[in-house]
Amino acid sequence: MNQLTRPREHSRHVPRAIQQLRPTLYISSYFGVAFALLMLIPALIDVADGRDTWSVFVLASGGVFCVSVLGVVALKQPMPEFSPRFGFLLTTVLWGLCSIFAAVPFWLSPLGMTPAAAYFEAMSGLTTTGATVLSELDLTPRSFLMWRSLLQWLGGIGIIAVGLFLFPFLRIGGMQVFRTESSDRSDKTMPRVVSVTRALCAIYVFASLACAITYAALGMSLFDAINHAMTTVATGGFSTHDRSFGFFEDSRLLWAAVFFMCVGALPFLLYVEMVVRGRFKLFSDWQVRTFFVGIIIIVLALSVWLEKTRNIDYEDALTQAAFNVVSVVTTTGFASDDYAVWGPFAFGAFFILTFIGGCSGSTTGGIKVYRFIITFQALRRAFTRLVYPNAVQPLRFGDKRIEQDVFDSVVIYFVAFFLVYAFTILALSLAGQDFVTALTGAQTALTNVGPGLGETIGPAGNFAPLGEFELWLLSFVMLLGRLEIMTVLILFTPVFWRD
Incomplete structure (x- = not known):
C-alpha cells in the first residue's frame, strides 16, 4: 500500500512551477502547429518563383509540425488556474520556443546561417527588433x-x-496603472476579453492593409508593399532591400511610413x-x-541641424529628420x-532616442513614454518637498493617481x-567588440530598435560580423527587452521555483 501511494505523495511535493511547465509546453505545441502551417506561405512563393528552396520550408514545416503534434498529444491535460507564476512561465517559454520554430527555415536554408545566426534572426523578427545578420537582401x-516580415x-x-491582457495582471514595470477589465483573468470578464481581442485583431489587420495599399499606390511593387506594411505597423523594421527605405528615394513614401x-x-x-x-480619446491621452x-521638438531641432551642417534644403532635411527620428x-x-x-x-540625439520607445499597449519596444512621465512626476514632487517638506502632492498619470x-x-x-544594459556591454566588450559596437549593440537589443551606431552595426551595416557568443547573448537580451525584463529574469530566481 505504501509503495502504491509513494508516487502520488512524490507528485504532491513537486514544486507548482515545475508542474505548470507541462501545460506551458502543451500550449506552445499549438503555436508550433500554427508556425508549421505558416511556413507553407513562403514555400508557395518559391514555387511561384521557380526556386528549389521551397523544399527548405516544406521540410521545416513537416519537422515542426510532427514535433508540435507529438507535444499536443503527449502533454494534454487540464489547464491550471491562471496565476502570475503561470503567466511568467508561459510568456517566456512561448516566446523562446516560437523563436526556435521560426529559426528552423533559416538554419536549413542555403543562406549559410549557423544555429546562432538563425535563432538571432528569428528572435529579432518575433520581438520586432529588426536587427539582422543577412546582407545582399536584394538578391535573397x-x-x-x-x-x-511575417515573423x-x-x-x-x-x-x-x-x-494589454497579461502585463498589467503580472504587475510588471508599472504596467498595472493600465489595469482594466481586459486584463482581469476571472471568468466573468472573459466575454469582454474576447470582444476586445477581436476588435484588436481587426484594427491591426485593417492598419496593415491600409499601409500596404498606400505603399503600392505610391509606387512600391506589390511584394515590397506587403512586406514593408507588415514590418511598419509592427514597428519591426525588416526591409526587402539593403538600403531599407533609402532604396525608394521618394519622400512621399517616407511620410507615409512616418504616419503608419x-x-x-x-x-x-x-483604437x-x-x-x-x-470614444475619440486619442489626443486627450x-x-x-x-x-x-517630444517627436515634434526633436524633428524640428534635427531639421535645422541638417540644413545648417549638410547644406540641404529645409524640406529634405525635415523629411529625413522626421522619418529617421520616428523610426528610432x-x-x-x-x-x-x-x-x-x-x-x-x-x-547623441539618436543614442538617447533609442531608449525612449512608444506608448504602452503598442507594438513598440524601449522603456516606454509612460515610465518617463511617472519618473518626471516623482522628480517634480521631490523638488517640491525640498522646499515644502510637509506638502502632500500625490503622483498622477492623467486622471489616475499613481499608487506606491x-x-x-x-x-x-x-x-x-540599466543593470542588464551594463552587464551586456561588459560581455560584448569581453568578447572583443569595440566600445561603440558594445554600447549600442546592447542598447538596440534591449530596446528592440534594430540598427545600432558605428561602422559595424550602424544603419549601413548589420550584425553578421559578430561572433556566435555575441549572437546568442543579444538574442537573449532581445527577449528580455521585449518581455519587460522582469518577466524573464524572475525565472532565474530560486523563489520562483519554490512553493
Missing part, C-alpha cells in the same frame, strides 16, 4: 524575405495582446475604444500628447540615410534595465 529569395507582423500583434509607424506606436486600446465605443510633443523612437529601425554620419549632435506599488515597479524596472 523572396520566400525568406516574406518569412522575416515581425505576428510578433507585433502578439506583444500588443500580452501588453506612429499608428503602430500608439496604444491600440484607444478599440474609438471603433467599438465611439497624456501619454500620446507627450509622445507627439518607435523602435522600428528603418533607415533612409546613414544618420550615424550626420554629426555629433545627431549621433506602481511607482516602485517603475523604479525596479529602471534599475533592472
Whole structure:
C-alpha cells in the first residue's frame, strides 16, 4: 500500500512551477502547429518563383509540425488556474520556443546561417527588433524575405495582446496603472476579453492593409508593399532591400511610413475604444500628447541641424529628420540615410532616442513614454518637498493617481534595465567588440530598435560580423527587452521555483 501511494505523495511535493511547465509546453505545441502551417506561405512563393528552396520550408514545416503534434498529444491535460507564476512561465517559454520554430527555415536554408545566426534572426523578427545578420537582401529569395516580415507582423500583434491582457495582471514595470477589465483573468470578464481581442485583431489587420495599399499606390511593387506594411505597423523594421527605405528615394513614401509607424506606436486600446465605443480619446491621452510633443521638438531641432551642417534644403532635411527620428523612437529601425554620419549632435540625439520607445499597449519596444512621465512626476514632487517638506502632492498619470506599488515597479524596472544594459556591454566588450559596437549593440537589443551606431552595426551595416557568443547573448537580451525584463529574469530566481 505504501509503495502504491509513494508516487502520488512524490507528485504532491513537486514544486507548482515545475508542474505548470507541462501545460506551458502543451500550449506552445499549438503555436508550433500554427508556425508549421505558416511556413507553407513562403514555400508557395518559391514555387511561384521557380526556386528549389521551397523544399527548405516544406521540410521545416513537416519537422515542426510532427514535433508540435507529438507535444499536443503527449502533454494534454487540464489547464491550471491562471496565476502570475503561470503567466511568467508561459510568456517566456512561448516566446523562446516560437523563436526556435521560426529559426528552423533559416538554419536549413542555403543562406549559410549557423544555429546562432538563425535563432538571432528569428528572435529579432518575433520581438520586432529588426536587427539582422543577412546582407545582399536584394538578391535573397523572396520566400525568406516574406518569412522575416511575417515573423515581425505576428510578433507585433502578439506583444500588443500580452501588453494589454497579461502585463498589467503580472504587475510588471508599472504596467498595472493600465489595469482594466481586459486584463482581469476571472471568468466573468472573459466575454469582454474576447470582444476586445477581436476588435484588436481587426484594427491591426485593417492598419496593415491600409499601409500596404498606400505603399503600392505610391509606387512600391506589390511584394515590397506587403512586406514593408507588415514590418511598419509592427514597428519591426525588416526591409526587402539593403538600403531599407533609402532604396525608394521618394519622400512621399517616407511620410507615409512616418504616419503608419506612429499608428503602430500608439496604444491600440484607444483604437478599440474609438471603433467599438465611439470614444475619440486619442489626443486627450497624456501619454500620446507627450509622445507627439517630444517627436515634434526633436524633428524640428534635427531639421535645422541638417540644413545648417549638410547644406540641404529645409524640406529634405525635415523629411529625413522626421522619418529617421520616428523610426528610432518607435523602435522600428528603418533607415533612409546613414544618420550615424550626420554629426555629433545627431549621433547623441539618436543614442538617447533609442531608449525612449512608444506608448504602452503598442507594438513598440524601449522603456516606454509612460515610465518617463511617472519618473518626471516623482522628480517634480521631490523638488517640491525640498522646499515644502510637509506638502502632500500625490503622483498622477492623467486622471489616475499613481499608487506606491506602481511607482516602485517603475523604479525596479529602471534599475533592472540599466543593470542588464551594463552587464551586456561588459560581455560584448569581453568578447572583443569595440566600445561603440558594445554600447549600442546592447542598447538596440534591449530596446528592440534594430540598427545600432558605428561602422559595424550602424544603419549601413548589420550584425553578421559578430561572433556566435555575441549572437546568442543579444538574442537573449532581445527577449528580455521585449518581455519587460522582469518577466524573464524572475525565472532565474530560486523563489520562483519554490512553493
